[in-house]
Amino acid sequence: MLSACSWSWFGLNCTPRASAVHATGSLSVAPPHDFTYVPAVNGHVSPNRIENTAMTGLVLKGDVNEAVRNGIARSLAISGFHLDTGTRVLSGSIEKFTVDDERSPTYWTLKMHYVVTDTTTRKVVFSTTKTVRQKSPKFTSNTIAIEDTVKLSVDALIGDPGFVRSVN
Template sequence: MLSACSWSWFGLNSTPRAAAHPTGWLSVAPARDFPYMPARNGEVSPNRIENTAMTGIVLKDDINETVRDGIVNRLKIAGFHLDAGKRVLSGSIEKFSVDDTRSPAFWTLKMRYVVTDATTQKVVFSTTKTVKQKSPKFTSNTIAIEDTVRLNVDALIGDPGFVKAVN
């Protein structure tokens, strides 16, 4: 039998770690600076994700708030310093949709990201990232949305131009 003391090392350093990649310093703009373009264009309401099988997926919060919060969470987990910085990340949600007419469901998120110098207000980096992912048709919408945003932010983090802009 093992004594309880021998188990004490199991709990140490058990925090999950993000994949190794460069980090940087930046601030993330408020949700209003991440406009949801399909809603702005009158195609859907601000809290609705286009869905091919139904009229849409309706969230409690607006899509721009949900996506912005997901961006912040993913950047924090990845090790970016978000409390200060001479760069500000903003952007627009060009498309957020799900095609679940068949199984699996395919989620698509197209984001335009813009990094601006806080002092000069000049754009120092701009890119568009589109991710598509499949998930079980009857999965939790919350989980599918979080996963899709995470994949999109990971595509941004993997862009050497973005890393250079925030360092």
């Protein structure tokens, strides 16, 4: 029997992905309402919809900002960050989240603006925007594709020395 990973014509990618960087630090991740989903605020899509090229949009059970925020928290915890301590809090805005699935493979694009704030002084100590593009097979689970795309964005954030300095 052949492994599904050998079926290259389906576009499966079974290569395990390692986290880009293992870093440590202490911070809190703000609640979902502090992760603004800009396309929804602008009235372009509803809060639970990701813009999609093949249909009107992918509708999630919950809001996009909650799914992204929870994915960020999971990815940071897996990477070694302490999330329940520290005087720094991570928030941000989801400036763009789209799916291009007219053809196979599908491309998920996430543009995130991250902000780290010192809770004692209420001053921004770090700010950056990261844009990532995740390739996935056409019929991948939306949940898995969202988690993979958010993880890729968090890997880019963790790879930024300014971010690591801001939470240590």
